[in-house]
Amino acid sequence: MNASPANPLLEQFLSEAHDLLESIGKKLLQLEEAPDDQGILNELFRSVHTLKGNSGLFTWPEMTRVLHAGEDLLGMVRSGNASYSRELADRLLEAMDFVDVLCREIKSMECIDAARAAESERMTEGLRKLMPSKAATGNAALSGVTIAAAELPSENVFWENLSLGSVPEAARMAAFRQCREGETLFWIDYRPERECFFHGDDPLNTARHCPGLLWGRVFAPDPLPTLTDLDTYSCVVKFQLLTAASREELAEYYRYLPDQVEISAVAPLLLVIPQGSREVPTAEKHFCAEALRMLEAADFASLRQFVQAMLEGGPAESWLTSAGFSGVSADSGRDYVAGSDQLTPTDLNNRKTDLANHNVRLLEQILAEFRTARGLLLKRVDDLDSSLYARAIPHPRLKTPMRLIDHLYFVAEHDDHHLARIWDLVNTAP
Numbered sequence: 001m002n003a004s005p006a007n008p009l010l011e012q013f014l015s016e017a018h019d020l021l022e023s024i025g026k027k028l029l030q031l032e033e034a035p036d037d038q039g040i041l042n043e044l045f046r047s048v049h050t051l052k053g054n055s056g057l058f059t060w061p062e063m064t065r066v067l068h069a070g071e072d073l074l075g076m077v078r079s080g081n082a083s084y085s086r087e088l089a090d091r092l093l094e095a096m097d098f099v100d101v102l103c104r105e106i107k108s109m110e111c112i113d114a115a116r117a118a119e120s121e122r123m124t125e126g127l128r129k130l131m132p133s134k135a136a137t138g139n140a141a142l143s144g145v146t147i148a149a150a151e152l153p154s155e156n157v158f159w160e161n162l163s164l165g166s167v168p169e170a171a172r173m174a175a176f177r178q179c180r181e182g183e184t185l186f187w188i189d190y191r192p193e194r195e196c197f198f199h200g201d202d203p204l205n206t207a208r209h210c211p212g213l214l215w216g217r218v219f220a221p222d223p224l225p226t227l228t229d230l231d232t233y234s235c236v237v238k239f240q241l242l243t244a245a246s247r248e249e250l251a252e253y254y255r256y257l258p259d260q261v262e263i264s265a266v267a268p269l270l271l272v273i274p275q276g277s278r279e280v281p282t283a284e285k286h287f288c289a290e291a292l293r294m295l296e297a298a299d300f301a302s303l304r305q306f307v308q309a310m311l312e313g314g315p316a317e318s319w320l321t322s323a324g325f326s327g328v329s330a331d332s333g334r335d336y337v338a339g340s341d342q343l344t345p346t347d348l349n350n351r352k353t354d355l356a357n358h359n360v361r362l363l364e365q366i367l368a369e370f371r372t373a374r375g376l377l378l379k380r381v382d383d384l385d386s387s388l389y390a391r392a393i394p395h396p397r398l399k400t401p402m403r404l405i406d407h408l409y410f411v412a413e414h415d416d417h418h419l420a421r422i423w424d425l426v427n428t429a430p
Contacts, residue, residue, distance in 0.1 A: 010106075013054050017103050020051045024096050028089050035084045045074045051099070061255055062112050062120035063102045066095050069127040076131050088130055095123050117255050124259075163187075163240060164270060170383075171215040172271045175242060178214075179268040185214070186250060189262040190239040191221070196260075197233055211253055212245030242266075336388045336404045343393050343402065363422060374415070381408065 027044040034040060052067035070092055076082040098119065102112055164172065164187065179185055188210065192203040207216055221238045224230065243250070254261045294303040335343050384404075392401035402410070 009057065013057070014103055014107055016054060017051060017099075020047050021096055021100050021103070023047050024051075025093070028093055028096075031084060032086070032089055038078075041074070041078055041084070045071070045078055048074055060102070060106070060112055062116045063099055065120050065124050066098060066127070069124045070095050073127050073131055082131060091123075091126055091130065095127060098123055114252065114255065117258075121258055164242075164266070166217065166240065167215050167242060167271075171242075175214045175244070176268050176271040178244060183244065183268070185266045185268060185271070186243050186245065186247075187264045187266050188239070188241040188243060188250075188254075189264075190241065190257070190260060192235045192237075192239075192257075192260055194234045194236065196235050203235060203237070203239065206257075207239040207241060210241050210243055210245070211249040212243040214242045214244055216241040335393055336384075336391050336407075340393060343395050343407070363426065367422070370415075377411075 024044060024047045027040055027047065030040050031037065031044065048067060048071045052064060052071050055064045055067055073082065073088065073092070077084050077088070082088070102116065105112055105116075167175075175185060190203070190207060192201060192206075196203060204218070207218065210216070216239060218237050218239050220236055222236065224236065245253075250263055254263070291303060294300075389405050390403055392403045394400065395402045
């Protein structure tokens with residue numbers, strides 16, 4: 001709910017907040033004189049609890065977060081799990097002074113400056129450090145997002161540490177193509193508090209509406225108990241999300257959940273995760289040796305053509321070929337998908353044939369790899385949007401527009417020519 005000068009609910013909140021803060025201050029002073037007075041402690045708890053509940057009617061996480069921690073701390077004192085002390089009283093007084101400052105800011109500005117988030121987190125952490133049992137279970141520590149400065153981890157994060165391998169390849173490649181110009185993606189680990197439902201949180205809704213969401217999943221990180229032991233009021237799931245939103249958008253969206261969310265910057269190239277067998281055949285060993293030689297000679301033009309030849313001519317199930325296919329989408333339809341102004345020129349040096357070294361290979365092996373490669377091509381074509389079939393792009397050598405369907409027909413005729421030649425060799429072999 002947004003604050004407004006004419007909002008009677010806001011005016012009522014500010015009036016009640018002033019009275020409650022005054023009462024809280026008096027009760028804290030009284031407890032210093034009588035720290036064992038359960039009646040004063042109960043009144044203090046109810047005042048903080050009421051103020052926290054009232055603040056929850058508005059979108060003021062900087063305030064609610066501090067009040068929530070203060071309420072939890074006083075609840076532990078009431079239950080005997082924490083001792084009332086001068087340090088505890090000082091922390092609570094400091095927190096209530098902060099809430100009073102926020103109320104004054106709301107009254108004059110009708111909002112809370114997002115820069116207050118860092119101070120709110122500091123106070124919340126200070127209060128929770130005084131809760132022994134929660135600290136022991138890890139709930140006291142903030143786990144990741146510095147909202148004010150949006151200081152997220154560096155981009156040098158290896159994909160295995162971020163579980164990027166769990167993202168389906170199609171989604172990873174779509175994200176990579178979207179960000180290949182250098183835009184940074186972010187990986188989010190969101191583990192809601194077990195008691196989040198009692199705070200009015202909706203983790204699924206929060207995850208689904210994450211800004212710039214590209215992909216996400218929900219899963220149980222720990223083994224689930226049996227149905228008879230399952231607590232349906234306890235949240236036991238975790239969310240992992242991939243987003244293209246900016247640092248500022250994420251910092252704003254998750255500013256209410258700094259202790260439940262970890263955000264890591266991901267360089268787009270980390271989305272390229274090779275698939276398939278890591279066994280390196282002779283042809284690929286030859287490729288690696290030649291590529292290194294060209295690299296050492298700084299012959300980058302030849303290296304680029306050589307790599308392209310490997311990508312187009314290598315077996316589809318190869319791990320090395322997969323890395324290249326993922327990174328540059330090297331298939332017959334890539335120019336149509338990318339909306340290129342011209343089809344990619346054919347390698348007239350025929351490097352992929354030289355690289356494959358077909359003359360020393362068994363025909364059965366060549367045909368098996370051909371069948372796999374064309375099966376992959378057909379699957380990719382089948383996944384394309386039907387509107388691409390009619391798209392026409394100029395052919396660089398023929399100087400005429402060629403539709404995708406024409407290009408595929410051209411490829412099929414080329415294949416038929418070579419298959420016919422193979423069968424001639426088979427039929428005339430001694």
